[in-house]
Amino acid sequence: MYDYIVVGLGVAGFSFLQQLEENRQNYIVFDNQSQQSTRIAGGMFNPVILKRFTPAWQAAQMLPYALLQFKKAELKYQNQYIHYIDIYRKLTGIEEQNNWWVASDKPVMCDYMHQITYEKIDGIEAPFGFGVLKGTGIVNVSALLDDVQNELKRRNLLRNEYFDYEQLHIHEKYVGYKDIKARKIVFAEGYGLKNNPFFKDLPLMGTKGEMLMIETEAQIPYIVKSNVFIAPNVVKKGQYYVGATYNWNDKTNLPTPQARKHLEEKLSRLLQKPFRVVLQKAGIRPTVTDRRPLAGVHGRYRNLGVLNGMGTRGVILAPSIAKQLFGYMEFGMTLPKEIDIKRFEPV
Ligand SMILES: Cc1cc2nc3c(=O)[nH]c(=O)nc-3n(C[C@H](O)[C@H](O)[C@H](O)COP(=O)(O)OP(=O)(O)OC[C@H]3O[C@@H](n4cnc5c(N)ncnc54)[C@H](O)[C@@H]3O)c2cc1C
Missing domain, CATH: 3.30.9.10 (D-Amino Acid Oxidase, subunit A, domain 2)
Incomplete structure (x- = not known):
């Protein structure tokens, strides 16, 4: 039994995996490279909107944590990303x-x-x-994802395939998928969320x-x-x-x-x-109508989480939003209303 299945290995999925590692949770990852947002992003981090010279939402507050998380990855993989x-x-x-x-x-x-x-x-x-x-x-996110992928492959924790939502069986205390059982599942599919029957109605x-x-x-x-x-x-x-x-x-x-x-x-x-x-x-880019990230759990199936909506600033936002989602799913911490998918109920 795994603690988590994570679907999607862009910057959002990677950031959630960091939370899992830091909290000694075990996991398995699915990714089929159907979305490219993180891979082709410039990877720039800049908390100022350069058109109007105004602060981007929460960017200055979240940037130090993002840099800390990418720094930890640099130490782990012995590579420079920042x-x-x-x-x-x-x-x-x-x-x-x-x-x-x-x-x-x-x-x-x-x-x-x-x-x-x-x-x-x-x-x-x-x-x-x-x-x-x-x-x-x-942040050279593409190099970072290459290193993460290689490590996951080595540890046999990466399934390079489409996650077929129809084969997910949801039970009260766990989910089942093919030969796998996990306590919870987190979907971080970027724009691929549109194919996800559990969260497809979110306004991505x-x-x-x-x-x-x-x-x-x-x-x-x-x-x-x-x-x-x-x-x-x-x-x-x-x-x-x-x-x-x-x-x-x-x-x-x-x-x-x-x-x-x-x-x-x-x-x-x-x-x-x-x-x-x-x-x-x-x-x-996984952009949302109100320009805020999407984090939370399914209204009916509480062991299904979603981490998405990083929009144009995935590098700065993903690490902090992943931390908030993990705190919410594991420790019952409050999710800020602005990012909680409950703002779009019913899901
Ligand atoms: C041209 C461009 C430039 C950008 N420049 C910047 C920038 O400079 N700075 C910045 O911070 N942001 C930038 N962004 C935005 C940034 O790329 C996004 O905010 C971020 O990458 C979103 O990450 P994600 O992990 O949510 O999604 P993604 O990177 O799209 O990752 C989702 C992953 O889920 C996988 N997946 C989806 N469905 C399934 C399924 N059913 N089964 C298995 N796998 C699945 C996909 O293959 C993919 O690997 C840019 C975006 C674009 C397009």
Whole structure:
């Protein structure tokens, strides 16, 4: 008998596994790579909304815990995932410069938003300078998931297959699935939740995002944000991540020529040096109508949990929300109303 079955090994599933490990629970994981959100994410962590210079929901509060959890993973797997890189927000005029100063004086924001600089960045013109954000960076979540997967495979704890919901048998004190019994099950399937008969009515919208990997001679040591992000590929010098698009209609993981054109056009306005696209990828962000995560247990079957809705900020949110869900499922701790799926009753 396992303590938990976990369905989904994106950043949400990984964060829940960390809670299980820390609390000496045993588990088995199902993942079939049908969703790609974590794998293709830029992995950026930044608690400031760079369009309006406002704080992202709970991000500054949750970021230290997220970094602590990723640091623990670094120690465990003897690999580097966290890369601190300043973000340079290209400013568009005097008004934005003023807005930057006003915002950077506010509590919390002042920890991240620093000076305006006129530093020259290779290939990028910025007559009004850049607002500099510090304490930001990239978590190489893809490398992290590779390491976690390898370890789980080695320990025979990963089933690389589709979790077939119809074969789940729910009993009062445990669940049964094929040859497996577990006290509880947690679903962390990202947009795959739409196929889950127990939680499919939750208002998960899904927002498709596409990104490009490019090569250029320009040497850009920071993450630069203008109408797109350009961020150094932390594992390959000379390559840069460019993203991302937002599409609320298309729910496939397929890259499209439209998104490529859109990103290339935006990048051409930002980067005054030639570039070459070497990769294009697409995934569905698990976004929710009210833009808050989804955590909780099924209204009728209390041994079925859900961890989802990380939206555009999985790296910052997932570790804390996983901790809150585990505390709720094991110790009866209260889930904050904003993330509890009860706000959408009945489920
Ligand atoms: C282009 C793009 C850029 C992004 N950039 C950033 C960024 O810079 N920073 C940031 O914090 N966030 C970013 N995000 C958002 C971030 O990717 C998400 O918030 C996060 O990855 C969601 O993680 P998840 O674990 O909930 O879902 P997923 O990563 O989608 O993982 C779900 C897993 O469940 C598995 N699964 C689903 N159903 C089943 C089933 N029935 N059986 C077996 N396995 C199943 C899937 O195969 C998948 O591995 C970006 C997203 C996109 C698309």
